[in-house]
Amino acid sequence: MKLSEESRSGEVGTPTSLLVSSKNIIYHASKWISIVSIVAIFLSLLLGVVVRYVLSTNLGWVTEVPNLLFPWLTMSAIVAAAARNEHIGVELVVEKLPKFPKKITVLAVNVIAMIAFGVMAVHGLDVVEIAGTQRLPITRIGMSWAYWSVVIGFMGLAVVSLINIAMVLTGGDQFSEPQTSHGEDGI
Structure with missing residues (x-):
């Protein structure tokens, strides 16, 4: 996310700058977890194919890598999209509202989302315990490792919703508009 001229020149208040920076950090961390996950999945599966056709043998652990990393890929991509306000949503009605009702609606949606994601993160801990x-079968890695992605992902989504609430309350909600992207910012 690129900061606007106002935020670079210091006209935006410090709380808003900190909130924007926090969302930016969450976005980049989530983006890199996604990138590392998909590259690791691809390379492990590629290695499995090469070994199978070149050496006529099988690397059993290769099939377990997607089981461990795909949940991390999915949840981190969801958190990255939320941090950039690029998640799926129907904004037609909200965009037509006057400024004050629009703020109330955005606040209400983010409060509900924060509570829901927090509850899901807490209940995800039960799943982690069960899956532990x-x-x-081959690597003997606990499946709880994959399920931690759900807990951490929902916690990330709750934090993004909390930041959105703080941005609306501090008047920095104009920086929470969806970031239009024409390709990734120089991955």
Whole structure:
């Protein structure tokens, strides 16, 4: 996310700058978790194919890598999209509202989202505990490792909603508009 001229020149208040920076950090962390996950999945599967056709043998652990990393890829991509306000949403009605009702609506949606994501993160801990006893057959890695992505992802979404609430309350909500993207910012 690129900061506007106002925020670079210091006309935006410090709380708004901190909130924008926080969302930017969450976005970049989530983006890199997604990138590392998809590259690791691709390389492990490619290695499995090469070994199978060149050496006529099988690397069993290769099939377990997507089981471990795909949940991380999915949840981190969801958090990255939320941090950039690029998630799926129907904004037609909200965009037509006057300024004050629009703020109230955005606040209400983010409060509900923050509570819902927080509850899902807490309940995800139960799933992690249950899955902790299950192990993948070859690597013996606990399936709880994959389910931690759900807990951390929902916590990330709750934090993004909390930041959105703070931005609306501090008047920095104009910086929470969706970031139009024409390709990734120089991945």
